[in-house]
Amino acid sequence: MIHxxxxxxPKARLGKDVSVGPFTIIHxxxxxGDDSVIDGFCELxxxxxxxxxxxxxxxxxxxxxxxxxxxxxxxxxxGLVTGHRVTVRENTVAGLNLQIGTLSDIQGDCTIGDxxxxxxxxxxxxxxxxxxxxxxxxxxxxxxxxHPPSEVLLGCEIGDYAAVATMSVVLPGVKVGRCSLxxxxxxxxxxxxxxxxxxxxxxxxxCDTRKIRLKDGTDRPAYPWTTHFRRGYPAExxxxxxLPPDSGAP
Amino acid sequence: MIHxxxxxxPKARLGKDVSVGPFTIIHxxxxxGDDSVIDGFCELxxxxxxxxxxxxxxxxxxxxxxxxxxxxxxxxxxGLVTGHRVTVRENTVAGLNLQIGTLSDIQGDCTIGDxxxxxxxxxxxxxxxxxxxxxxxxxxxxxxxxHPPSEVLLGCEIGDYAAVATMSVVLPGVKVGRCSLxxxxxxxxxxxxxxxxxxxxxxxxxCDTRKIRLKDGTDRPAYPWTTHFRRGYPAExxxxxxLPPDSGAP
Amino acid sequence: MIHxxxxxxPKARLGKDVSVGPFTIIHxxxxxGDDSVIDGFCELxxxxxxxxxxxxxxxxxxxxxxxxxxxxxxxxxxGLVTGHRVTVRENTVAGLNLQIGTLSDIQGDCTIGDxxxxxxxxxxxxxxxxxxxxxxxxxxxxxxxxHPPSEVLLGCEIGDYAAVATMSVVLPGVKVGRCSLxxxxxxxxxxxxxxxxxxxxxxxxxCDTRKIRLKDGTDRPAYPWTTHFRRGYPAExxxxxxLPPDSGAP
Numbered sequence: 176m177i178h179x180x181x182x183x184x185p186k187a188r189l190g191k192d193v194s195v196g197p198f199t200i201i202h203x204x205x206x207x208g209d210d211s212v213i214d215g216f217c218e219l220x221x222x223x224x225x226x227x228x229x230x231x232x233x234x235x236x237x238x239x240x241x242x243x244x245x246x247x248x249x250x251x252x253x254g255l256v257t258g259h260r261v262t263v264r265e266n267t268v269a270g271l272n273l274q275i276g277t278l279s280d281i282q283g284d285c286t287i288g289d290x291x292x293x294x295x296x297x298x299x300x301x302x303x304x305x306x307x308x309x310x311x312x313x314x315x316x317x318x319x320x321x322h323p324p325s326e327v328l329l330g331c332e333i334g335d336y337a338a339v340a341t342m343s344v345v346l347p348g349v350k351v352g353r354c355s356l357x358x359x360x361x362x363x364x365x366x367x368x369x370x371x372x373x374x375x376x377x378x379x380x381x382c383d384t385r386k387i388r389l390k391d392g393t394d395r396p397a398y399p400w401t402t403h404f405r406r407g408y409p410a411e412x413x414x415x416x417x418l419p420p421d422s423g424a425p
Numbered sequence: 426m427i428h429x430x431x432x433x434x435p436k437a438r439l440g441k442d443v444s445v446g447p448f449t450i451i452h453x454x455x456x457x458g459d460d461s462v463i464d465g466f467c468e469l470x471x472x473x474x475x476x477x478x479x480x481x482x483x484x485x486x487x488x489x490x491x492x493x494x495x496x497x498x499x500x501x502x503x504g505l506v507t508g509h510r511v512t513v514r515e516n517t518v519a520g521l522n523l524q525i526g527t528l529s530d531i532q533g534d535c536t537i538g539d540x541x542x543x544x545x546x547x548x549x550x551x552x553x554x555x556x557x558x559x560x561x562x563x564x565x566x567x568x569x570x571x572h573p574p575s576e577v578l579l580g581c582e583i584g585d586y587a588a589v590a591t592m593s594v595v596l597p598g599v600k601v602g603r604c605s606l607x608x609x610x611x612x613x614x615x616x617x618x619x620x621x622x623x624x625x626x627x628x629x630x631x632c633d634t635r636k637i638r639l640k641d642g643t644d645r646p647a648y649p650w651t652t653h654f655r656r657g658y659p660a661e662x663x664x665x666x667x668l669p670p671d672s673g674a675p
Numbered sequence: 676m677i678h679x680x681x682x683x684x685p686k687a688r689l690g691k692d693v694s695v696g697p698f699t700i701i702h703x704x705x706x707x708g709d710d711s712v713i714d715g716f717c718e719l720x721x722x723x724x725x726x727x728x729x730x731x732x733x734x735x736x737x738x739x740x741x742x743x744x745x746x747x748x749x750x751x752x753x754g755l756v757t758g759h760r761v762t763v764r765e766n767t768v769a770g771l772n773l774q775i776g777t778l779s780d781i782q783g784d785c786t787i788g789d790x791x792x793x794x795x796x797x798x799x800x801x802x803x804x805x806x807x808x809x810x811x812x813x814x815x816x817x818x819x820x821x822h823p824p825s826e827v828l829l830g831c832e833i834g835d836y837a838a839v840a841t842m843s844v845v846l847p848g849v850k851v852g853r854c855s856l857x858x859x860x861x862x863x864x865x866x867x868x869x870x871x872x873x874x875x876x877x878x879x880x881x882c883d884t885r886k887i888r889l890k891d892g893t894d895r896p897a898y899p900w901t902t903h904f905r906r907g908y909p910a911e912x913x914x915x916x917x918l919p920p921d922s923g924a925p
Contacts, residue, residue, distance in 0.1 A: 180432075182680075182697055197432055198448050198466075198698050200715055215450055216466055216492070216698075216716055218741050241468050242492055242510070242716070242742055244759050259494050259512055260742070262759055262777050277512050277530055280777055280795055292574070295530055295548060298795060298813050298841075310574050313548050313566055316813055316841050318859065321890050322897035323838055324792070324810050324904050329890070338573055341548075341566045342594045342612075344842045344860045359568065360594045360612035360626050362842075362860035362876075376612075376626050376860050376876050390571050390579070397572035404574050430682075447682055448698050448716075465700055466716055466742070491718050492742055492760070509744050509762055527762050527780055542824070545780055545798060560824050563798050563816055588823055591798075591816045592844045592862075609818065610844045610862035610876050626876050640821050640829070647822035654824050 178215070187220065190235065204228075204247045208235030214259075216242045223247055225283070226265040234271075246283070258295060270307070274407070288335070290408060302330030306353070308401070310338040321347040334369065336399055343378075354399050356384055370398070428465070437470065440485065454478075454497045458485030464509075466492045473497055475533070476515040484521075496533070508545060520557070524657070538585070540658060552580030556603070558651070560588040571597040584619065586649055593628075604649050606634055620648070678715070687720065690735065704728075704747045708735030714759075716742040723747055725783070726765040734771075746783070758795060770807070774907070788835070790908060802830030806853070808901070810838040821847040834869065836899055843878075854899050856884055870898070 176194040177183055183201040190209035195201065199213055202220035213219065217239055220231045226248025233245075234253035241259050248265030251273060258277030267281055270289035275281065278296040285299055288307035293299065297311045300319040305311075311333070319328045329348030333339065337351050340359040345351060350366040357363055358374025358381065367373050372381040384398035395403065401416040426444040427433055433451040440459035445451065449463055452470035463469065467489055470481045476498025483495075484503035491509050498515030501523060508527030517531055520539035525531065528546040535549055538557035543549065547561045550569040555561075567581045579598030583589065587601050590609040595601060600616045607613055608624025608631065617623050622631040634648035645653065651666040676694040677683055683701040690709035695701065699713055702720035713719065717739055720731045726748025733745075734753035741759050748765035751773060758777030767781055770789035775781065778796040785799055788807035793799065797811045800819040805811075811833070819828045829848030833839065837851050840859040845851060850866045857863055858874025858881065867873050872881040884898035895903065901916040 180430075180680075197450055198716075200697055215468060216448075216742075218715060221741075241471075241494060242466075242760075244741060260492075260510060260760060278528065278778065282795075295532075296546075296796075312573055314564065314814065314842075316859075318841055322856075322887050322900070323812055323840055324900050325889065325891075325897060326904065326906070327889065327891050340573055341568055342564075342592070342842070346859065356572075359566075359596060387572055389575065389577065391575075391577050397575060400572075400574050404576065406576070430680075447700055465718060466698075491721075491744055492716075510742075510760060528778065545782075546796075562823055564814065590823055591818055592814075592842070606822075609816075609846065637822050639825065639827065641825075641827050647825060650822075650824050654826065656826070 184220075196241070202247070204230035206230055206232045208233060208237065208253060210235055211237040211239070213237075213239045214241040214243075218244045221246045223265050229266070240277070249281075249283070252289065264301075272407075272409075276313070285330070290412065292407075294341075300330065302328045304330055304332045306333055306335035306337070308336045309333050310400075312339060312341040312343075312359075314342045315339050316344045318344060319347050336401065337367075338400065339363075354384060356387075356398060434470075446491070452497075454480035456480055456482045458483060458487065458503060460485055461487035461489070463487075463489045464491040464493075468494045471496045473515050479516070490527070499531075499533075502539065514551075522657075522659075526563070535580070540662065542657075544591075550580065552578045554580055554582045556583055556585035556587070558586045559583050560650075562589060562591040562593075562609075564592045565589050566594045568594060569597050586651065587617075588650065589613075604634060606637075606648060684720075696741070702747070704730035706730055706732045708733060708737065708753060710735055711737035711739075713737075713739045714741040714743075718744045721746045723765050729766070740777070749781075749783075752789065764801075772907075772909075776813070785830070790912065792907075794841075800828075800830065802828045804830055804832045806833055806835035806837070808836045809833050810900075812839060812841040812843075812859075814842045815839050816844045818844060819847050836901065837867075838900065839863075854884060856887075856898060 178197040180197045181195045181199045184203045186203040187201045187205040194212045196215035199217040205220035229248040232250040237255040243261040245263045246265045249267040252271040254272035257275040262280045264283030267285040269287035274292045276295035281299045282301045284301045285303045287305045291309045295313045298316040303317045317331045331345045332350045334353035336354045339357040343361040345363045352369035355367045356372045361378040362376040363378045387397045389395045389397040428447040430447045431445045431449045434453045436453040437451045437455040444462045446465035449467040455470035479498040482500040487505040493511040495513045496515045499517040501519045502521040504522035507525040512530045514533030517535040519537035524542045526545035531549045532551045534551045535553045537555045541559045545563045548566040553567045569578045581595045582600045584603035586604045589607040593611040595613045602619035605617045606622045611628040612626040613628045637647040639645045639647040678697040680697045681695045681699045684703045686703040687701045687705040694712045696715035699717040705720035729748040732750040737755040743761040745763045746765045749767040752771040754772035757775040762780045764783030767785040769787035774792045776795035781799045782801045784801045785803045787805045791809045795813045798816040803817045817831045831845045832850045834853035836854045839857040843861040845863045852869035855867045856872045861878040862876040863878045887897040889895045889897040
C-alpha cells in the first residue's frame with residue numbers, strides 16, 4: 176500500500192494498513208497511526224531545528240490530501256482529515272478529528288482542541304489557542320504580533336463552539352468567547368463575549384446569537400449550531416449536545 | 426507526449442495530442458479533449474462519491490498548470506486555462522474558455538458561464554452561479570451559508586460582465602447585477618443593481634459605473650469594460666460587444 | 676546532491692554544492708548560485724514568452740521550499756529564502772536576502788529592494804515597487820488596475836522599512852511612505868505619509884508611529900522597528916540601524 180514511487184524513510188514508524196500515495200516523501204521523524212491514508216505529492220516530517228528533536232505524530236485513521244507539508248514536532252489525535260496543500264509547522268498539539276481545509280496554514284506552537292474544523296485557506300498564527308468544536312471559515316487569519324514586526328507574540332484564544340466567518344482577522348491576544356459568532360469580513364480588535372455576534376471592521380456588538388434564526392423554514396434558533404448541525408461528528412459526541420427532539424438534522 | 430513518470434490510468438480517455446507532464450496522476454474517470462496540455466504534479470479525476478459516478482470532463486485545448494487538482498464530476502467547455510495549484514471539486518459545470526488563476530478553489534456544485542476569468546486565489550463557494558464574461562479578482566470569496574455552520578446553502582449569483590474586485594466577500598444568496606462593479610475590500614450583504622458600483626464593509630452604493638473614467642488619457646468611460654478591454658477573447662465574441670471605433674485596445 | 680528523481684536540464688547552470696530535491700523540475704533557462712538548496716516538487720524556469728528570452732537567475736545560498744514555481748525572466752540577489760508553494764512570475768528584479776512566505780505570489784514586473792520580507796500568502800501585483808527592509812504580512816494584496824479589468828496598470832510603491840499588516844489591500848498607484856504602518860484589514864486608497872499609522876476600510880490616519888509602544892514591558896517605541904527587531908539580518912546591516920544601547924533584542 177506504499178506506492179513504489181514514494182520515498183519513505185525506513186526510520187519512519189507507520190502503523191498497520193497505512194497507505195502512501197505516489198511521489199510522497201516521508202522523512203525519518205514521523206509516526207502515523209493505523210488505517211491512515213496519505214495522498215500523493217506530500218512531504219511529512221519536514222525537518223526543523225525548532226521541533227527540538229520531537230517527531231511528527233499523527234493518530235489513527237488520518238486522511239491527508241495531496242501536496243500537503245507537515246513539519247516535525249507537531250502531534251495530532253486520531254481522525255485527522257486535511258484538504259490539499261495544507262501546511263503545518265512545528266510544535267502544535269491538536270486533539271481528535273481535526274479537519275484542516277485546502278491551503279490552510281498552521282504556523283506552529285498552537286494548541287487546538289477536539290473536533291475543530293478549519294475550512295479552506297485559513298491562517299492560524301503561532302501561539303494560537305483554539306478550543307473544542309470551533310469553526311474557522313475561509314481566509315480567516317488569527318494574528319499574534321501587536322506591532323509587527325516584533326518578537327512579542329500574543330496568541331488569540333477561540334472559545335469552544337465559536338465560529339469565525341470568512342475573511343475576518345482576529346487581532347493579537349484577543350479572546351473570542353464560547354459559542355460566539357464573528358461575522359464575515361470583520362476585524363476583531365476586542366474580546367468577544369460568549370453567545371454574542373460581532374461584525375464589522377473594526378468589529379462591534381451586533382446581537383445575541385440566539386436572535387439569529389435558521390433559514391430552513393423552521394425558524395428555530397441557528398445558534399448554538401449544535402442544535403441543528405451534525406455532519407461529521409460521531410454519535411457519542413453529539414449525545415452530549417442535547418439536541419432538541421425537533422432538530423431533524425440530516 | 427505523456428511523460429514517462431506520469432501515472433495515467435488506461436481507463437482515462439485522452440484526446441489527440443494531449444500532453445501530460447512529469448509526475449502527474451490521471452485517474453480512471455477522466456476525459457480530456459484534443460490538443461490539451463497538462464503540466465506536472467497535477468492530479469485529475471480525484472475520486473469522490475459526491476460525483477455520483479460522473480467523470481471529470483475537460484474540453485479541447487485545455488491548459489492546466491502545475492500542482493492542480495480536479496475531482497471527478499465536473500465538466501468544462503473548450504479552452505479551459507488554469508494557473509498553478511488550482512482546486513476544483515465535484516459537480517461544477519462551466520462554459521467555454523474559463524480561466525482559473527493560481528491557488529483558486531472552486532468548491533463544487535457551481536454553474537459558470539462562458540469566458541469567465543477567476544484571477545488568483547479566489548474561493549467560489551458551493552452552489553455559486555456565475556454568468557458570462559464575469560471577472561473575479563484575487564482573494565474574493567463567494568459564500569453560501571447564512572449562519573455557519575449549517576446545512577442551508579444559498580449560493581451567490583454574479584451577473585454577466587460584472588467584476589468583483591480584490592478581497593471582497595459576497596454574502597450568501599446575494600445577487601450581483603449585470604455589468605456592475607464591487608470595489609476592493611468590500612463586504613456585499615445586499616443585492617447589487619446592474620451598472621452600479623458598490624463598495625465598503627458593509628458595501629453601499631457609490632455611483633453609476635458610467636461615471637468611472639478610463640485612466641489611459643482618453644477619458645472614455647471605463648465601464649462596461651467590453652468597450653476597451655480585449656485581451657484573450659476571440660474576435661467573433663468581441664464582435665458582439667459593439668466596440669466603439671476609437672477603442673484602440675491592444 | 677541532485678536527487679535521482681529530479682529532472683534537471685543539462686542546459687541549466689547550477690553553481691557549486693547546489694542540492695535539488697526529489698521530483699523537482701529545472702528547465703533550460705535557469706541559473707542558480709553556489710550553496711543553494713532546492714526542495715522537492717518545485718518547478719524552476721517555467722517557460723514564458725513574456726520573459727523575452729531572459730533566464731531565471733537566483734543568487735547564492737538560496738533556499739527554495741517545496742512545491743514552488745519560478746518562471747523565467749526574474750532575477751534574485753543572494754540569500755533568497757522561500758516558504759512552500761511560492762509562485763514567482765517573469766521580469767521581477769529583487770535584491771539581497773528576500774524572504775517569500777508560503778503560498779505567496781509575485782505576479783511579475785516588480786522591483787523589490789534588499790532584505791524584504793513577504794510573509795505567507797501575499798499577492799504582489801504586477802508593476803509593484805517595494806523598497807528595502809519592507810514587511811508585508813499574510814493575505815495582503817498590492818493591486819495595480821484602477822478600473823478592473825483594463826490595460827492600465829498603476830503599481831503601488833512601498834517605502835523602505837514600511838510594514839503592511841495582514842489582510843490589507845493597497846489600491847493602484849498608492850504610495851506607502853517610509854517607516855509607516857498599515858494596520859490589519861485596511862483598504863488603503865490614499866498615499867500614506869512617512870512614519871504614520873493608517874488603518875480602516877477605507878484607511879484613515881490613526882497616529883504617528885512613534886506613539887505605539889512596545890508591549891514587552893519596556894515601554895520603548897515600537898517604531899521604527901529596527902530599534903528592537905533583529906532576527907535574520909546580518910550584523911553589518913544592522914550596524915547601520917543605530918540600535919540604541921538598551922535595545923536588548925535577541
